[in-house]
Amino acid sequence: METPDSTSDHTPAADYDIERIRADFPILGRLVHGFPLVYLDSAASSQKPYSVIQAVDAYYSEIHANVHRGAHELSIRATEAYEGAREVVADHIGAAPAEVIFVRGTTEAINLVAWTWGAAHVAEGDEILLTKMEHHSNMVPWQILAGRAGAVVKYVDVRPDGSLVMEDYDRLLSDRTCLVAVTHVSNTLGVVNPVAEIARKAREAGAVCLVDGAQAAPHMQVDVQAIGCDFYAFSGHKMLAPTGIGALWGRRELLEHMPPWQGGGEMISEVRLDGFTAAPLPHKYEAGTPNIAGAVGFAEAIRYLQRTGLERIHAWERDLTAYALDSLGAVEGLEIYGPKEDRVGVISFRYADIHAHDLATILDQKGVAIRAGHHCNQPLMNHLGVDATARASLYLYNTRSEIDALVDALGLAAKLFGVA
Amino acid sequence: MPGHGSDGLELSSLQDLYQQVILDHYRRPRNKGPLEGATHTLTLNNPLCGDVIDLMLRVEGDRIAEVHFEGKGCSISQASASMMGSVLEGQTIQQALAVMDTFTRMLHGDMDAAADTDLGDLRALAGVAKFPVRVKCALLAWNCLDEMVGPGATPS
Numbered sequence A: 001m002e003t004p005d006s007t008s009d010h011t012p013a014a015d016y017d018i019e020r021i022r023a024d025f026p027i028l029g030r031l032v033h034g035f036p037l038v039y040l041d042s043a044a045s046s047q048k049p050y051s052v053i054q055a056v057d058a059y060y061s062e063i064h065a066n067v068h069r070g071a072h073e074l075s076i077r078a079t080e081a082y083e084g085a086r087e088v089v090a091d092h093i094g095a096a097p098a099e100v101i102f103v104r105g106t107t108e109a110i111n112l113v114a115w116t117w118g119a120a121h122v123a124e125g126d127e128i129l130l131t132k133m134e135h136h137s138n139m140v141p142w143q144i145l146a147g148r149a150g151a152v153v154k155y156v157d158v159r160p161d162g163s164l165v166m167e168d169y170d171r172l173l174s175d176r177t178c179l180v181a182v183t184h185v186s187n188t189l190g191v192v193n194p195v196a197e198i199a200r201k202a203r204e205a206g207a208v209c210l211v212d213g214a215q216a217a218p219h220m221q222v223d224v225q226a227i228g229c230d231f232y233a234f235s236g237h238k239m240l241a242p243t244g245i246g247a248l249w250g251r252r253e254l255l256e257h258m259p260p261w262q263g264g265g266e267m268i269s270e271v272r273l274d275g276f277t278a279a280p281l282p283h284k285y286e287a288g289t290p291n292i293a294g295a296v297g298f299a300e301a302i303r304y305l306q307r308t309g310l311e312r313i314h315a316w317e318r319d320l321t322a323y324a325l326d327s328l329g330a331v332e333g334l335e336i337y338g339p340k341e342d343r344v345g346v347i348s349f350r351y352a353d354i355h356a357h358d359l360a361t362i363l364d365q366k367g368v369a370i371r372a373g374h375h376c377n378q379p380l381m382n383h384l385g386v387d388a389t390a391r392a393s394l395y396l397y398n399t400r401s402e403i404d405a406l407v408d409a410l411g412l413a414a415k416l417f418g419v420a
Numbered sequence B: 001m002p003g004h005g006s007d008g009l010e011l012s013s014l015q016d017l018y019q020q021v022i023l024d025h026y027r028r029p030r031n032k033g034p035l036e037g038a039t040h041t042l043t044l045n046n047p048l049c050g051d052v053i054d055l056m057l058r059v060e061g062d063r064i065a066e067v068h069f070e071g072k073g074c075s076i077s078q079a080s081a082s083m084m085g086s087v088l089e090g091q092t093i094q095q096a097l098a099v100m101d102t103f104t105r106m107l108h109g110d111m112d113a114a115a116d117t118d119l120g121d122l123r124a125l126a127g128v129a130k131f132p133v134r135v136k137c138a139l140l141a142w143n144c145l146d147e148m149v150g151p152g153a154t155p156s
């Protein structure tokens, strides 16, 4: 995503009203251990703006009833709110509402595909192609499926800078490959993968392609048609929405022919003693009372991102990421993982011989929230030869002075550990 | 950033947490490496943060003759494992379990336990009590010990 002024040296987002944006997020006003919160853990979960909190609140205060069930006013209004939210989500990613299934999050979306499409289409000897950088949620469901079906899981290699070895992909992709599942953006290294190319090659090889959008959807405009994949999974809570809501987009032809997943209310059009007829899309995959308030909050989160402008957010984050890479890069003894450019603001690093958990504890005492550990990326960490990294992840509400606070707090860690 | 720049309270509890003794055990761990003639070995990890401790004991009769460990992880988990050996070697299993009990109480904030000289270097870990999420780091090696020779252990 290029912005016209990306080459000028003043901030590319001069019209970005950061103070107003920060004021939209009530939690950013609080103190942690007596210091202003510096929240650098949005890749784990983002904070929520007032408008999302209020949308959920207003839904419960004025509308709530069960959906698709009653002829009474509240049920009708709740159904409208829920299905209206689906339209917002679908529209946002260039899809039709019938192709958007509400789920708990990315993890549930991927499991849904593994247990339905997977159960119907993956047979003994088939190959499932993943990459070594996949989050555990885009790895374990496929390992479970492969174990059941007698299929084989293969992994595309990752270079030390975090980029995929595309020659390895070309080499591993074959007519035995039934599925390619890849993350759009790495949650540890911030790398943006060439998902359109990966999806095109998968299609040419006759394989279905699932993209894990958990770390991409919060930061960039996603168009599932332009990507050309078959499934796209993402979580609301990483993009300003409440927890417990996310979406699976699937190509209609595939969704039509997959067997249902969980059985129950909502997902049927008729039940007899000798069987049932599944409901039409998308309800076929939504058994039971859904997370209605979550969906309402999700829609408002997307509207918030749209009002602010994903292009402008992207420009702000790119500037901030460059600043963070420079600032952290200038700290002696600090090693940053991942690429220098074409990345999102998920920055993994190690600092001297101070373990990531110790760093996180020390930074927390200064109000700076970062993540430490393997980031649900154990195979990638093993591949990189590290047992844990510290990770600072940036979002639309972060500022340069927060990066300064991070660097300042690293100074305290250095002092405590006697690092020169 | 308003509010930054004063190293007050937060610094003193961090200084308690990261005492020189702890950093010294972290950087120069004692008894780290394989143990010839080990009678007990067990690896435990902390799935949340990825700390790993592989604890090895050589037990003679009811006495712990040697304690070694391998592992990786934060300063607290590694220092705790390193200190364990210096404190427990030569003690009976019963004495070792009593130390474990006192140590555990200390980590949960018991001041009397923290004053118990039987803990030796381990007393330096008293500061962990102020950081409840780090207690499991300090206990990792001790969970290995407990599983191998504690009351619930199956006799080897």
Ligand SMILES: Cc1ncc(COP(=O)(O)O)c(C=O)c1O
Pocket: A043, A044, A104, A105, A106, A107, A108, A135, A137, A138, A183, A185, A186, A187, A212, A214, A215, A235, A376
């Ligand atoms: C790349 C990636 N995939 C999947 C997930 C799982 O998302 P969730 O926990 O919301 O289901 C995450 C988030 O932790 C992620 O970063």
